[in-house]
Amino acid sequence: MTFKKLLMKKYSRRVVNLISCILLISMVTLITPNISKAFTTIMITICINVLVAVSLNISAGSMGEVVLGQAGFMAIGAYSSGLFCKYVPMNNMFLEYLICIVVAAVIAGLVGFVVGIPCLRLRGDYLAIVTLGFGEAIRCLIENLDKITGGPSGLTSLPRLLNSSNRALGGYGAVLIAITTTVVCVGCIYSFMTSRYGRAILSIREDAIAAEAAGIPVTRYKVMAFTISAMFAGIGGAMFAHTIGSIYPSNFNLSKSIDYLVMVVFGGLGSYTGSILSATILSYLTIRLTNLAAWRLVIYSLALILVMIFHPKGLFGIKEFSMTNAILIVPGKIKLLFTKAQDAKNNKKETIIETEEVEETENNKMEAEDEEAKEAEALEEDNMNNGGKSDGK
Amino acid sequence: MSQFFQYLLNGLSTGSIYALVALGYTMVYGIIKLINFAHGDIIMVGAFVALGSTSILVKLGLPPVLCVIITMVATGALGFLTEKLAYKPLRKAKRITALITAIAISFLLENLFAIRFSSRDKTSPTIFELGSFKIGNIDIQWKLVIIISILVISTSALTLFVNRTRMGKAMKAVSENPDAASLMGINVDTTISTTFIIGAALAGLASVMYVIYYSSFNNMLGSSLGIKAFVAAVLGGIGLIPGAVLGGLTIGVIENMVAAYIDPKWIDIITFSILIFILLVKPSGILGKNTKEKV
Structure with missing residues (x-):
């Protein structure tokens, strides 16, 4: 119990999340030096898709x-970074990449802002x-x-x-850069969405009229969300341009937009960890199942x-996956499952025994279950408020 | 000047196709407030059915015009099926859920047909061969006359149906308020299904018009035609039958004028600009009334 209480403290959540992040990243980095070229491409594609899916979320x-x-x-990001590379040649590839990302983010964000101001007066189907x-x-x-x-x-x-054929860094370096970019961007998005601005945006989703009545300037926050979403999609586009080296308008057609929508919907609209997980799984499957492309x-x-x-609701609904909760809740739930299974067994054997005794034990168990369930609920709620984040990538 | 009239006539006939498709969007939107993204792809399916059925009809020695009936029945059935299988379970769900489902159905149809029939262009079947006649300097093709008259006939029939028959009145009632309508003894489910069937059958008619007008089509016909017809429906005022016709004809004429006097490359951009402009200036469309939001 004391262990549980300790884990439920706010700072210890952070520590757990940090540790699991570090573990995941170090795992990935340890695996990567020995990977093949094909796997490098897969890793980089996953990074791009995760970033764009999270931005769409x-x-x-x-x-x-x-x-x-x-x-x-994405197209705007890709083309602005591509054109920048073309007209401003630089010797240092890494510096060029960084500047390209900033340029892509700024231009895509600007376009998102300009598009967003008039569009976001609309809602739902029209939008x-x-x-x-x-x-x-x-x-x-x-x-x-x-x-x-x-x-x-x-x-x-x-x-x-x-790219895996990159001479200066090699495939390993390329993967590391892609992962770092994605982790930093997703971290920025996540901390923005759990800030007071993010909460205001969430309140608009729940009830726009009530949010407006509570003094939240709905259109302004919508434009803000839209701009930031466009910005990170632009970064994703710049990464895409830097991966394949040649970009065509047909890369960015409607079916690409739908792909990302599918990722977000599968993960659960509103769940960032859900988007990350489903983007990872779906892009891996997409690449692996190329012979099923049609x-x-x-x-x-x-x-x-x-x-x-x-x-x-998708994979996670609007909830987030959290390591702390996984440690706290999952064993309890497994235990619950076991006790239930055992109950069923015992009940079968004890049907002959007097009914009173059975009732008593059942009542006891019900109480115990209730307590467990309440605890789990409280934990989940707590998690929603604190926003436990525990993914590494 | 005679050239201008030629473009105008071409515009009116492409506009007629858009108008007929827009009618399907408008009817479904009017009754369950859903943008039926799959509507465009029903037309694509209709074009394939028309292609297949004409060759069979010719083999049997029957007049190929009968393919109109086959196509309309087939697309009507498809519309009924999509409604029953995909939209009906979502009647009470959030609108965003239904919207995503509609997009998914559209993609499903497009890709299934791409796999089955490949995504290469198909040559349109010859349903009838007609020449042209002249009024003054203007060369008028008979197919344009036929397309425009199909629109006039079907729109008047639809208007009569909606205003005069029991089912039509039930549709109006359900689009006004489904709960109140069901209290008045109207079977809401049947009414919605009928709307889908009529909309899809009109789409079948539109696909026959499409294969009469254009010489080829492919499995992506639905997405481009669908978006333009949707723009037409929004332009005229979504949910209104006269609005769909007005919007369709307007878009058709504008497109042909752009192609003739500016550059065919800019058609799509101008269509999208019209959509964005109308949604920003008057989202309820030319004929629509602005409604205040109630809490």
């Missing part, structure tokens, strides 16, 4: 509006359609401004820092329909 999950133009913001329109319009613009962007034939021979979208859309009908 800001607007789709926390703000509660379906955005169908995330690939458009979804308008973002779809913007996403497609951005792609069409890139295709048509062929003097700057190269049109449908794309921007090619860009520096490929995040069927992938069919399977995705079928799965999406089934999830929506039978379990619309």
